Amino acid sequence: MRITLVAMPWHACDIPSLxxxxxxxxxxxxxxxxxxxxxxxxxxxxxxxxxASEGVLTPQVYAGIAEDGFEHGLGDWVFSAALYDDPEFGYxxxxxxxxxxxxxxxxAVACRAYAxxxxxxxxxxxxxxxxxxxxxxxxxxxNVATLAVARRIKRLRPECVLILxxxxxxxxxxxxxxxxxxxxxxxxxxxxxxxxxxxLDHVERGKAPEDLPGVCWWDGDRSVCNPAPTRxxxxxxxxxxxxxxxxxxxxxxxxxxxxxxxxxxxxxxxCWWGEKHQCTFCGLNGSFxxxxxxxxxxxxxxxSTLVTKHRLLDVVxxxxxxxxxxxxxxxxxxxxxxxDLRIHYEVKSNLRxxxxxxxxxxxxxxxxxxxxxxNSRVLRIMDKxxxxxxxxxxxxxxxxxxxxxxxxxxYGFPGETDDDYGPVIEQLPALVHLQPPGAASRISLERxxxxxxxxxxxxxxxxxxxxxxxxxxxxxxxxxxxAYMFDCADAGIEGEVVDRLHASIAGWAGxxxxxxxxxxxxxDGGLLIEDRRAGxxxxxxxxxxxxxxxxxxxxxxxxxxxxxxxxxxxxxxxxLGRLLDRGLIFRDDGRHVALATRNVPIRGALL
Amino acid sequence: xxxxxxxxxxxxxxxxxxRDHAAAGAEVRWSGRVDPGLPIAALxxxxxPDTLQGCAPxxxxxxxxxxxxxxxxxxxxxxxxxxxxxxDPANRFQLTVDDPRLTEAFLRLLEPAPLAELTAxxxxxxxxxxxxxxxxxxxxxxxxxxxxxxxxxxPCQSI
Numbered sequence: 001m002r003i004t005l006v007a008m009p010w011h012a013c014d015i016p017s018l019x020x021x022x023x024x025x026x027x028x029x030x031x032x033x034x035x036x037x038x039x040x041x042x043x044x045x046x047x048x049x050x051x052a053s054e055g056v057l058t059p060q061v062y063a064g065i066a067e068d069g070f071e072h073g074l075g076d077w078v079f080s081a082a083l084y085d086d087p088e089f090g091y092x093x094x095x096x097x098x099x100x101x102x103x104x105x106x107x108a109v110a111c112r113a114y115a116x117x118x119x120x121x122x123x124x125x126x127x128x129x130x131x132x133x134x135x136x137x138x139x140x141x142x143n144v145a146t147l148a149v150a151r152r153i154k155r156l157r158p159e160c161v162l163i164l165x166x167x168x169x170x171x172x173x174x175x176x177x178x179x180x181x182x183x184x185x186x187x188x189x190x191x192x193x194x195x196x197x198x199x200l201d202h203v204e205r206g207k208a209p210e211d212l213p214g215v216c217w218w219d220g221d222r223s224v225c226n227p228a229p230t231r232x233x234x235x236x237x238x239x240x241x242x243x244x245x246x247x248x249x250x251x252x253x254x255x256x257x258x259x260x261x262x263x264x265x266x267x268x269x270x271c272w273w274g275e276k277h278q279c280t281f282c283g284l285n286g287s288f289x290x291x292x293x294x295x296x297x298x299x300x301x302x303x304s305t306l307v308t309k310h311r312l313l314d315v316v317x318x319x320x321x322x323x324x325x326x327x328x329x330x331x332x333x334x335x336x337x338x339x340d341l342r343i344h345y346e347v348k349s350n351l352r353x354x355x356x357x358x359x360x361x362x363x364x365x366x367x368x369x370x371x372x373x374x375n376s377r378v379l380r381i382m383d384k385x386x387x388x389x390x391x392x393x394x395x396x397x398x399x400x401x402x403x404x405x406x407x408x409x410x411y412g413f414p415g416e417t418d419d420d421y422g423p424v425i426e427q428l429p430a431l432v433h434l435q436p437p438g439a440a441s442r443i444s445l446e447r448x449x450x451x452x453x454x455x456x457x458x459x460x461x462x463x464x465x466x467x468x469x470x471x472x473x474x475x476x477x478x479x480x481x482x483a484y485m486f487d488c489a490d491a492g493i494e495g496e497v498v499d500r501l502h503a504s505i506a507g508w509a510g511x512x513x514x515x516x517x518x519x520x521x522x523x524d525g526g527l528l529i530e531d532r533r534a535g536x537x538x539x540x541x542x543x544x545x546x547x548x549x550x551x552x553x554x555x556x557x558x559x560x561x562x563x564x565x566x567x568x569x570x571x572x573x574x575x576l577g578r579l580l581d582r583g584l585i586f587r588d589d590g591r592h593v594a595l596a597t598r599n600v601p602i603r604g605a606l607l
Numbered sequence: 608x609x610x611x612x613x614x615x616x617x618x619x620x621x622x623x624x625x626r627d628h629a630a631a632g633a634e635v636r637w638s639g640r641v642d643p644g645l646p647i648a649a650l651x652x653x654x655x656p657d658t659l660q661g662c663a664p665x666x667x668x669x670x671x672x673x674x675x676x677x678x679x680x681x682x683x684x685x686x687x688x689x690x691x692x693x694x695d696p697a698n699r700f701q702l703t704v705d706d707p708r709l710t711e712a713f714l715r716l717l718e719p720a721p722l723a724e725l726t727a728x729x730x731x732x733x734x735x736x737x738x739x740x741x742x743x744x745x746x747x748x749x750x751x752x753x754x755x756x757x758x759x760x761x762p763c764q765s766i
Contacts, residue, residue: 311686311703313682342759365759398761404764603761604675604677
């Protein structure tokens with residue numbers, strides 16, 4: 001069969017779609033006589049915008065909506081006009097919403113003017129390849145552009161079989177997408193590697209997929225939703241992705257000059273922490289949290305082959321958490337190549353200093369450690385399995401190893417109080433030489449998270465996030481099944497303490513580029529700490545003898561009792577108090593952790 | 608005082624030293640004198656001097672304005688070099704070089720050399736690289752201008 005796999009906006013323009021690249025490979029392996037092609041509708045949309053707007057709507061504008069628009073559904077709203085053949089659809093509601101919340105919608109409004117014309121062109125371009133089956137993938141804001149083009153294709157060529165899959169189809173969302181959109185022949189809920197080739201077999205033989213787990217299909221006008229798969233896809237069934245079509249599409253595109261292309265790879269699915277203690281707010285693993293990973297040598301083979309083939313040194317690992325077996329099994333292989341890789345990895349924040357060093361040496365220049373908070377009690381509420389001092393330690397070690405850290409300060413957890421924030425806010429000025437959070441944000445209620453699944457945990461009433469209302473012409477009950485994000489009453493802190501947290505973090509971000517707090521070995525076992533932090537008087541602090549020894553012990557978060565025992569000396573309160581006053585340590589939950597670094601990274605400004 | 612121009616061998620050596628210090632993120636303070644004809648705009652990725660005699664008005668200001676860590680560097684991959692060059696704001700480009708003649712010449716001239724010491728093949732490659740200001744040729748001596756990136760800045764996406 002001729003099959004086209006489609007990634008629509010707002011998929012990022014600098015990376016291939018891992019979903020269609022893996023499925024392309026999987027179809028080739030399981031159905032070698034099929035003719036498979038990938039269509040990058042996201043690139044075509046970025047090109048279309050530049051051309052139609054005569055250069056005003058640049059790839060940077062595209063990236064702005066793709067990266068920041070999700071919490072307001074802006075990207076989906078852009079295409080809802082095309083889905084419903086109504087240029088005004090949801091416009092007034094969005095305008096009111098934006099005014100209330102101070103959201104800039106100018107770019108989205110400008111893009112929307114071209115959406116219908118683009119959908120028409122994209123449908124024709126996809127059909128020009130004469131596909132018998134079209135598979136769409138949808139994650140985050142790809143839903144409405146995908147629905148719009150699928151609807152148009154069905155009108156132009158009713159016999160073409162349309163299949164939708166991806167993270168947006170997991171659980172109840174998949175059935176809601178299917179039953180409300182008659183033009184979608186099939187929706188695949190859950191992982192696609194095993195079931196998609198089977199579904200293609202059924203399509204080819206004209207057989208209803210009654211026996212295929214997770215598939216939604218039509219029995220006449222009745223949408224049938226098969227039970228979700230009970231079996232996870234084993235790593236052996238996840239082949240190395242095929243990026244050839246993406247490379248060609250990008251090389252031929254004027255967008256190429258505006259982006260830094262990156263490879264996207266997957267070593268593991270699920271979360272080894274979340275299997276036992278799922279973070280209460282996290283829904284990212286969907287309905288399958290069971291952790292599984294490719295063997296380190298298999299991942300090495302994939303990574304090195306793709307880096308060589310596509311001549312790209314930037315790699316985004318999409319794993320929700322690094323497999324700790326990759327530290328001994330994969331990182332040394334990466335380190336031993338003389339390649340200048342820049343790898344992004346999500347990690348757990350309790351990594352030891354030597355492990356951060358290992359990551360940096362292997363080319364992992366960018367980590368996302370899920371820090372979320374610097375207060376141990378709030379971290380316990382979210383079941384993070386780390387404490388505040390460990391989170392500060394990873395920020396310090398990132399600084400020591402020139403590693404970029406992406407993180408956010410989250411608040412709004414049921415059961416937290418102002419007392420969990422006051423002491424942290426007071427100490428934030430001492431952290432100004434460490435990488436600040438990108439933002440302080442109230443947590444969102446996400447489908448699949450413990451907070452969503454168990455209303456007893458603190459969010460009893462919830463409705464689909466407001467943006468679904470101005471994006472989809474569907475009743476609320478249907479949106480309840482289709483939505484990933486939900487609105488609910490605020491929990492946890494509010495008011496003045498929230499304002500103080502935001503103000504303090506803004507000050508942190510402003511002070512970071514010019515701040516350093518560096519410790520150097522001094523004389524016989526002493527430490528000289530040079531304080532050049534914004535907001536602090538320039539000072540050199542000399543610690544000698546037992547004080548220097550104590551400060552070194554505090555590189556790990558330690559209690560006063562531990563320190564007294566290790567040093568054989570009680571009465572450290574005065575010393576620890578002085579360190580706190582000078583902002584040389586951070587204290588939380590009875591532990592103290594040293595803040596001085598051994599290295600100051602080169603601070604860059606985003607170009 | 609660094610003399611750029613009058614002593615060709617010394618000039619390419621000085622540029623290589625500045626290049627390597629810049630790549631390490633070290634703070635470099637220097638002053639110099641430049642001969643007319645030496646393409647100052649190709650040096651904007653090197654630390655700007657405190658003073659530079661002999662340059663046209665505005666050239667040093669441009670240098671200071673445009674200079675930043677990582678505006679021009681190369682990375683090594685398996686069988687290729689990736690070069691990013693933002694020295695000219697009007698002509699920013701990224702390049703992947705995998706022709707072994709070009710990569711060999713590029714890497715060879717990290718250590719400055721007189722053209723006369725190079726093979727004919729390397730000299731031809733140098734002509735190509737010099738057209739993009741990736742290699743500077745000055746009165747019979749040549750040096751590769753972009754440094755290898757040795758340290759990622761924070762944030763690493765900034766370059």
